[in-house]
Amino acid sequence: MVDVLTTTDSAADLKRGGGGVRGGSTLRFVAAKIGGGLVSLVMVVVLGFFLFRAMPGNPVRSLIQDRPGDLAQVERLKREWSLDKSLFAQFLDYLADLAHGDLGTSFKYRQPVTDLIWDRVGATVLLTGTALVLSVALGIWLGTRAAWRHGSRFDQLSTATALVLWSVPTFWLGLIVLIVFAVGLDMFPTAGMTSPGGVDGFFASVLDTGHHLVLPALTMVAVVYAQYLMVMRSSLLEEMNADYLTTARAKGLRDDLVRSRHAVPNALLPTVTIIFLHIGFLISGAVTVEKVFSWPGLGLLTYEAIQVPDYPLLQGSLIVLAGAVIVMNVFADIIYRLIDPRVRTS
């Protein structure tokens, strides 16, 4: 009842406020959200610098371990990486470089951080994007059906399967998938995003990449689709006894249509929000899956940078990873407002 009341209130509010005022408030809302996002990003930029330097680890020690060194070399490295300067001076250099869009040069790879990250973003987005699309589709589809016939054998089985997969350790599941499909059945390769060295020809290389993508994407889908299923299922369950569904049925609509035209669009809202929030995390990827299948993603790049620690690379990755999350959060707020009239006015 409360829900219904607020909705009517909102509808009334909506009518009272004219079109012009509403447009203005939307603009102000969007500006505020973007402003908030920018503030967060600035904090990330500042925090990133000090956070990683406060972390344990000594890059000089890590990078001379494998090779005969002498004191001159230690000093040379410290000078090259500005580690002999004061922390504040390093911070100013970092800000100045950043202002020019320069994320610095990786200690370890001796390459511009921007290039390194750019090389890996594609791989990560391909894997996590594919997995997201598939898991959303699967989650929504199963969740809808499970809720529509809740308590049924289908509901119990699909929900339970999803939850079991969700709780299985990703590393373990990935290895099992690898052993079964790549080794036992010999259907897929055991590592990488392409065959070693790559293949010639556009079509061939698309197929080759796709072939390598199957197992990691499958593992990721298996692990994450449960969250879409559960959200979709519970939000649809909340709608199940709504009056408008009774009305729709009374109009003589088929059960399928009641579900797809009336119930699902209303129940989709929370799922959409979750999807947008997850898109932000797409870039940070899934380190575990990348590690099992040797997928050359950004998550692994960052993980391996921590072990040095490679400050410029870590700062750059943090800005990109956190930036993606912040931007998608802003989007989620804005889009949610656009598609749900109730949020617009409250």
Next chain:
Amino acid sequence: MRFTTIGKGIGAGVAAAALVIGPGLAPAGAPAVPAAQAQGEVTMRVAHAQEIDTLNPFTAVFLVSTQIGRLMYEFLTVNSAESSSPEPGLAESWESSEDNLTWTFKIREAKWSDGQPITAKDAAFTYNLIMSNEAAATANGVAVANYESVTATDDRTLVIKTKTPQASMLSSEVPIVPEHVWSKVTDIEAFQNTEAFPAVGSGPFVLTGYQQGQSTTLKANDNFWRGRPKVDVLQWVKYENADAAVQGLRKGDVDIAYRLTPAQFDALKSDGNITTNDGRNRRFTEITLNPSNPKPDGTVFGNGNPVLKDVKLRQALHHAIDVDTILDKVKQGHASAATQIIPPVYPDWTYTPDDSKLRKYDPAKANALLDEAGYARGADGTRTDKQGQPINLRLLVTSDRQADVQSAEYIKEWFGEIGIGVTVDTKSSNESSDDQNAGNFDMAFTGWSVGPDPDSMLAQQTCKVVGTELSDSNFCNAEYDALYAQQLAELDREKRKELVQRMQEILYDNVSAIVLTYDNELEAYRSDRFTGFQKQPADGGVITGQNGYWGYYSANPVTADEAADAGEGDSNNTVLIVGGIVTTVAALAVVALLVSRRRGANADERE
């Protein structure tokens, strides 16, 4: 959003997936032919877990990168397969002057991979670049630090003058690059050496492709002075986790895997297509004992327990360790008992104490030494230091070194038996590195991979590096330092050998550290495809991780006939694996069913 469109989307996705799976369903014998691999070429693939930093020989410092560098660029002198002693590389002969300051190398007649002649000028260019350009000195600056000048007096003669006599000259391992290519490189620091393929070189293989974080492709060098290798293409494939690499080896996606765990190694033994190699390697594991020596500038270094300054106590600790148990239970037979910092794979430099000196496992003796030194046992059995405080030592362990974590538990127990308390501090590698660097530890597990010349490892125990990133044990001893300078200037190998032995004897007598084990390299390869690997050292050594290119250079592809005779029993294994998997999946399904039942019941109750 209409829901039905999602359904259609799924359909399209399935169709796309079918396309993608397609190639995988083709007969296993006919995989997609990768680029840069013509018909009939023999490709050998190496699985590596460690990272490649860069393939520029002037800046590459990681082990895998320098390993690949050895295949691409020849040195003046190389380390022999038998014992790592120097033998001719690009230099076919050499001599040093009377005053031991001038070295003259005669460069052999050979060609770069692009057909240009290799001359002494290329070598002079390389050395002068390292000496004059700070970025170019990143990886090999140490080798030339003592050089006065390097000149090519003609195409075949290279003259190196040193500031002081340098005994390590012939093990300097500096990759010589072609001047006609590298003189055009303007920024050595930023250059990756993957800008243009093939990268002109002089080693057995030539770099022809690189996918960062994925694979590195090399092809046989037709112009290699020893003759072309029998393997046509050598690919390094990055595996982010060792279990996947083992599966890749079983399946045949790769031909060699190394750095295996004992469990993985033992599991591969039963595979008929795979040969395992428990190779004597150049690594050792030790426990350093913080002696609280001051830094060279006189400042206090760290907060080590002062009882560790007492050599009797350090000796007692050594006597309390049962190395055989560690070899057996922790290393599972894949290591040998150690004495000092130069492993026996370098027979000229390793040190073996007399039987009278050798500190064996002997708790009674340890107790006697401690009693004698005046560390009386308190009421609870723990010994007390000179101030009457119970002795408790922190033992720093790096969490990702699993064997050390296990050994630490034994050591805690053994030290407990002689009345010394131990607190095991297990920390991440970054934290542990910080603690060691700051001297904030009493005892720490560590280990090194030792190069062919003892100089670098010996330098790590000198006074001037105490408290820096370079020091191993933070040891400081005047006699040792004097001998260090002496051995570096001693060009007579036999005399130098004696000095190096004496230095290690000092380390041993003073217990600069407890060197526990010499650790073997566990590697495995597809013997149905390749044989004939030359090991280093020749007697029971390693294939991967050598101080040379011998292993990969000598690999011999197995012909089809030989392959048919070799290895069966693989099918057996596959059946086992698939069987295991099916069982697991079935078990999972049962769990799912049970959970669903319970959930169903709960849901009913709730409603």
